[in-house]
Amino acid sequence: MALTLQKGGNLSLSKQDPNLKRLVVGLGWDARSTDGQDFDLDASAFLLSSTGRVRSDTDFIFYNQLKSVDGSVEHTGDNRTGEGEGDDEQIKINLGLVPADVDKVAVTVTIHDADARRQNFGQVRNAFIRVVNEDSGAEVVRFDLGEDFSTETAAIFAEVYRSGAEWKFRAVGQGYAGGLKALCNSYGVQI
Amino acid sequence: MQDLAPGQKLKLADLTPQRQLSVTVDVQHPDADLSVFGLDADRQLKDDRYFVFFNQPSSPGGELSVSGSGTSRTFAVKLDALPASIERLMFVATSDSQPLNAMRGGAVTLAAGGQDVARMPLSSADLVGQKALMLLELYRHSGEWRVAAVNQGFNGGLKALLEYFGGEAAPDAAAAPAAPAVSLVKERQAVLLRKAEGTPGMVNLIKQAAVSLEKRGLSEARYRVKLVLDISASMTGEFRSGAVNELVRRALALATRLDDDGQVDVYLFGIRAQRRGKVSLDNVTDFVPGLKFGFEGGTHYSPILKMVREDSRQEQSTDPVLVLFITDGATSNRRAAEREILEASSEPIFWKFMGIEAGRVDFEFLEKLDDMPGRVVDNADFFKVKSPINLPDSELFELLVNELESWDRDSRKAGLR
Structure with a gap:
């Protein structure tokens, strides 16, 4: 039985599922049910060192750079409209391959072309992030972000981070104005 | 703020x-309806009494109410009085005739304690x-x-909004091509029927009207209903006897099924044509007795035909118009009247002429309407009766909506609407 976290909550992935080696971070949201421009939400991941910054630009995993150099983090590709059941986008993390100088993987979502389309996270419904054990298929933890956003155009959904010998998951749910660019800059990536 | x-x-x-809040919606748009939906946690409209709009200006406990007019309305909201099942209040603007991007501005303003606290331009x-x-x-x-x-x-x-809110689903669309806004129509009809309970005899008339419309597949058709009353001097008796009053009630009964706002635009004509406002369930009892006019010494169809055409055009509604034209005399300017009907045949207007045959009247012009050549579609029908209110209502409604279904079909085919 997966645990559902509230905003700010955290959980030891290692304790929750001792067999967890390879995990799938699934992200979902509802496509707009009203008429107008489609929402195109993009998930990204940042491999962050203990300073909270990337080591280099190759630590930014997104739709144009789907896999980290070490192969530990992999984006499975872009879903353009958020249609369909289940996860809209997935990021795979192989915990064993995460380099020792990477402390944290931040999983974020941005709205493509948000300003031009006059869109923001306040208009996105039923957003969630969940962690699934890729080997067993079991859902380990889940975080529903329903009410956490307003007019932001980028958001940190969650972080997977080291805590001593353990891996933990934190439900962040923090929105950012300024889109992908602002988010990247905050992690030390220049785009 | x-x-x-x-x-x-x-x-x-x-x-x-x-x-206790007030939400004021003000849109600069020629034809927008403003309403509030009281929804449950799943965004479903489970109780249509919590759909508050101009025709249902208050929810059962007065928790939601609307005032104002046209495209500027204020909704009074008592949050603490709302039943627990109402979890969401959605304020909406709709227009059947023109997309809302036709608006030239507006705002939604949230106020409390007499002060504006938030505003969405x-x-x-x-x-x-x-x-x-x-x-x-x-x-x-x-x-x-x-x-x-x-x-x-x-x-x-x-219609799309109501489906989203889980209102009554539309019946199989294949049965009625280009069906009008089904769910809303039912919603409004139901509201008006409840409202009619306040006026003796109206519920029955509305049900009779509904039967005649249903038979013709028009139970959810939408028409703007306009009523034209002859006030040439020979009509004096019909007004005095209350016959006109009864006819107005029947026209209104039709409108509560057909018309978006359940109101009938009333016109008078003799020699001249005049607009006389709207009759609705709110004023039907006093409407005819309250009409002040002088009977006129002539019967001229063309000015009134022209006026009704003009108004229909200017209302810029996508709903076609049903004109109920009640007269007891022939027009003295037949050519001009003919020209109006001919020209109007490319417009989304169906003309229903009722001749009251008191004494010897020459209705030849109206009787020949069916054969009038040169029209895009057959846009008029005529019937005559000696005394309309002595007819059983079921018969009268049959006569009033006869041919409407063929015009409804032909006018669509001809692309008039």
């Missing part, structure tokens, strides 16, 4: 501690072709009320 941008959400408590920049627009939402979340600025909608108008 805080400005709200679409997508913005905040706690009501951050704006005001009050629980409305801009057509966010819109494409939406005919229904969700504006602002007040909703319960984790035990407190929140506010969301929405400004998103549906091209399909109120």
Whole structure:
């Protein structure tokens, strides 16, 4: 039985599922049910060192750079409209391959072309992030972000981070104005 | 006061501690209806009495009510009085005739304790072709009320909105090609029928009217109903006897099934043509007795035909017009009247002429309407009766809507609407 976290909550992935080696971070949201421009939400991941910054630009995993150099983090590709059941986008993390100088993987979502389309996270419904054990298929933890956003155009959904010998998951749910660019800059990536 | 941008959400408590609010929606749009939907947690309209709009200006306990007119309305909201099952209040603007991006501005203003606390300016920049627009939402979340600025909608108008809110699903669309806004029509018909209970005899008339419409597959058709009354001197008896009053009630009964706002535009004509406002369930009892006019010494169809055509055009509605034209005399300017009917045959107007045959009247012009050549579609029908109110209502309604279904079909085919 997966645990559902509230905003700010955290959980030891290692304790929750001792067999967890390879995990799938699934992200979902509802496509707009009203008429107008489609929402195109993009998930990204940042491999962050203990300073909270990337080591280099190759630590930014997104739709144009789907896999980290070490192969530990992999984006499975872009879903353009958020249609369909289940996860809209997935990021795979192989915990064993995460380099020792990477402390944290931040999983974020941005709205493509948000300003031009006059869109923001306040208009996105039923957003969630969940962690699934890729080997067993079991859902380990889940975080529903329903009410956490307003007019932001980028958001940190969650972080997977080291805590001593353990891996933990934190439900962040923090929105950012300024889109992908602002988010990247905050992690030390220049785009 | 805080400005709200679409997508913005905040706690009501951050704006005001009050629980009695007013939401004022003001849109500069030629033909928008403003309403509020009281929805359950799943955004479903479970109780249509919590759909508050101009024809149902208050919810059962007065928790929601609307005042104002046209495209400027104020909704009074008593949050604490709402039943627990109502978890979300969605304020919407809809227009059946023109997309809401036709609006030239507007705002939704939230006020409490006599002070404006938040305002969402409305801009057509966010819109494409939406005919229904969700504006602002007040909703319960984790035990407190929140506010969301929405400004998103549906091209399909109120019908799409009602489907989204889980209103009655439309029947199989194949049965009625290009069916009008089904769910809304039923909703409004139901509201008007309940309202009619306040006027003796009206419920029965409405049900009779409904039967005649249903038989013709027009139970959800939408028409603007206009009533034209002859006030040439020979009509004096019909007015005095109450016959005209009875006819007005029957025209209104039809309108409560056909007309979007359940009102009938009333016109008088003799030599001249005049607009005399609207009759609705609110004023039907006193309408005819309250009409002040002088009987006129002539019967001229063309000025009134012209006036009705002009008004129909200017209302810029996508609903066609049904004109009930009641006269007891022949027109003295047949050519001009003929020309009006001929020209009007390319317009979305169906003319129903009722001749009251008191004495010897020459209705030849009206009787030959059916054979009038040169028209795009057959846009008129005529019947005559000696004494309309002595007819059983079921027969009268049959006569009043006879041929409407063929015009309904032909006018669509001809692309008039």
